[in-house]
Amino acid sequence: MKKLTHYNESGEVSMVDVSDKEVTRRSASAHAFISMSGEVIDALPSNKKGDPLQVARIAGISAAKKTSELIPLCHSLPLSHVAVEFEIQRDGIHIIATAATTAQTGVEMEALTAASVAALTLYDMTKAIDKSMEIREVHLLEKSGGRSGLYRRESGT
Amino acid sequence: MKKLTHYNESGEVSMVDVSDKEVTRRSASAHAFISMSGEVIDALPSNKKGDPLQVARIAGISAAKKTSELIPLCHSLPLSHVAVEFEIQRDGIHIIATAATTAQTGVEMEALTAASVAALTLYDMTKAIDKSMEIREVHLLEKSGGRSGLYRRESGT
Amino acid sequence: MKKLTHYNESGEVSMVDVSDKEVTRRSASAHAFISMSGEVIDALPSNKKGDPLQVARIAGISAAKKTSELIPLCHSLPLSHVAVEFEIQRDGIHIIATAATTAQTGVEMEALTAASVAALTLYDMTKAIDKSMEIREVHLLEKSGGRSGLYRRESGT
Amino acid sequence: MKKLTHYNESGEVSMVDVSDKEVTRRSASAHAFISMSGEVIDALPSNKKGDPLQVARIAGISAAKKTSELIPLCHSLPLSHVAVEFEIQRDGIHIIATAATTAQTGVEMEALTAASVAALTLYDMTKAIDKSMEIREVHLLEKSGGRSGLYRRESGT
Amino acid sequence: MKKLTHYNESGEVSMVDVSDKEVTRRSASAHAFISMSGEVIDALPSNKKGDPLQVARIAGISAAKKTSELIPLCHSLPLSHVAVEFEIQRDGIHIIATAATTAQTGVEMEALTAASVAALTLYDMTKAIDKSMEIREVHLLEKSGGRSGLYRRESGT
């Protein structure tokens, strides 16, 4: 039976020991969606020099590097790659964040953190127009590498 | 017509000047939901000493204090109060984060960041059992104080 | 009867609400002692340009500014003053750290954190000679300001 | 005679006590220039979605908020405004950073740090083309507020 | 004769060059004790949902990851394991922190920092009841790995 990680034998929280795990290439990608009214979507491209997507992309990349400061039991690791992509829809923006490392533990949390902070930044940049925006569908799309191998989210879940 | 904040007259991104805003008490609360399978929900209370909700609560409170480091154009401000509450359902956990300050600008982003990071931490603490959990309904519930006054999310939106 | 702070009515951890506390000048000083062998004490002044006390002083001052990042339920506040003083004895070094603010909450933790990190830095700077050094007597010397007013440690406790 | 700040009477470094200083509006602006070859300048606008100036602007604004973490004896203070502007020349880019606060101490270091980190970021974004770029003329343009009042750099110095 | 580390030949402070050291598994454990009155000890378990030990454990683990930010000449390294254990006595709480890495330098400071910050957090969580608590016996228990090999504190020192 699967068990909660981050606990030792006596049930105490710890940063789990990964000393014996293999150093392999690991990558992960995560998704988030932020709903936006047409008014907000329309206002996005009207700023030649200041683009909310640009600010959100940088915020997401920077946040990936801060993941182990935010998630208490997350291992800090040197990221070899981070990217944040956007796809603008009529009712909001899809965000896909990707992270990679060559280390003893995976980067799922880095990808999820990048996607979440990019979404929060989009909210911050546009909240003067509409405060009712919502962040949804924050989930892991895929991870590879490590003992548990490949995980790919089933579409439609 | 409402405009995107964070831009000066020539369309460049900046941390907007709040020097002339009044120092008033401002508070905000935000919501997030993380979906969980019954298997994950059932495993939560089985650890006497290590409780995922406790870790997530502290992570959320700490994240609220880091908001201005994560959201590029957010003002840093001294928070007078932060709380993170949970409500366990059969299909997941509701998270409500509250923040308050006495300052020249509001704390919506602090509340949203606390809720998001608490949710991400719950994911991290339980992902060994199920990687398909999803964070949803991250939105502002309420804000008060400041020039724009009270905002309360309409239920059902 | 006195109660543990940092808990709300339902017993949950939170960053306590200080919104209704008065903004007053508050200061605190704390003490730490690090035991050192004569060999370590003698080696301290032999470096003209690089002085372990200088490095420790700056580390302590910097740590005071990071207190709310280290202590989860500590409020972040703008410090108006931080100082770290040393007194070299034959068997070790006394450290006294002082912090001040004009805010809604006190700076005991800032003073204690500065003293502790200064002591840890002295350990780091000299551990090549002796690993058995010990940090002791980390305690609050005095605090003033705020509702609870003046506290002064009884000598000999 | 003027004296070095940051020292107490016995000559020890400290974060100077500003408790008795007035809380007033204070602002500062600083300049930096980064030299660039024509080849680098020409490559700047060729990226529709990724603009080195945008990344540098956000880096500068974020760095202003981190000033007290970087400069050991700098007070942390809540910034009410930060902006970073660029002027592209044939031989490089001028950077002007502005910061403001309402506090007991000034924001010269915040403006200088924002300008410096924006320049470093431009170097990082373009160094694949040319490593010989140089950052020059990092200086304070102007400060206002506080006991020492207005300072304005003489042009040509 | 042993020498102070962190100094180059001309006596200047530096982060010592570990480039030629071997990458090996290294671990360390450290101890701290915080004295507490019976009144404070008795109040600890009275909070079902909010446990000072839990908050202190997470604070200690998070602090281990921040060690190189706190101790100026400490190398940053990816920790493969961190744990913080408590043992409640009638007159206070023993704290034992353990850290491990696979790197070119040891983790003594990480273990000592985790123990110290856990102790400071216990102070913060309970100081409303008693301000005279004292942190004592902060010392290295054991380290292994690296050129200097195994160190084990003699009991009674």
Next chain:
Amino acid sequence: MKKLTHYNESGEVSMVDVSDKEVTRRSASAHAFISMSGEVIDALPSNKKGDPLQVARIAGISAAKKTSELIPLCHSLPLSHVAVEFEIQRDGIHIIATAATTAQTGVEMEALTAASVAALTLYDMTKAIDKSMEIREVHLLEKSGGRSGLYRRESGT
């Protein structure tokens, strides 16, 4: 033809993927100069216990460790060595910062950041005497390791 890094094929900013780069020893050194009036230079050594160069050296070393937090698209990596040296002239101070790592990417930005922050700290420590000081000649002196091999700045450029 050389291209701007940090952009993917569709022109979007990202933290470039270095997964396939070799792990080799890499080092870099950078220079900065801060102009100072004779009055400031003369005041430097008058403080026995508090030396602006010492504070600046530690600030520079600490900043090197924070480079990836400051420069958005910079990879975080474990530094094996950082040093900051000064040479006092009649009209100012030369700063030379050196950094080294064994990693998949270089440390030019770490060296440049250390030199810049050391210079900013010297400004902060002495600005009470003279605000017109200027930071100049911030450039890369040399880098080695990695695919692009050795770079050495031509003297006189």
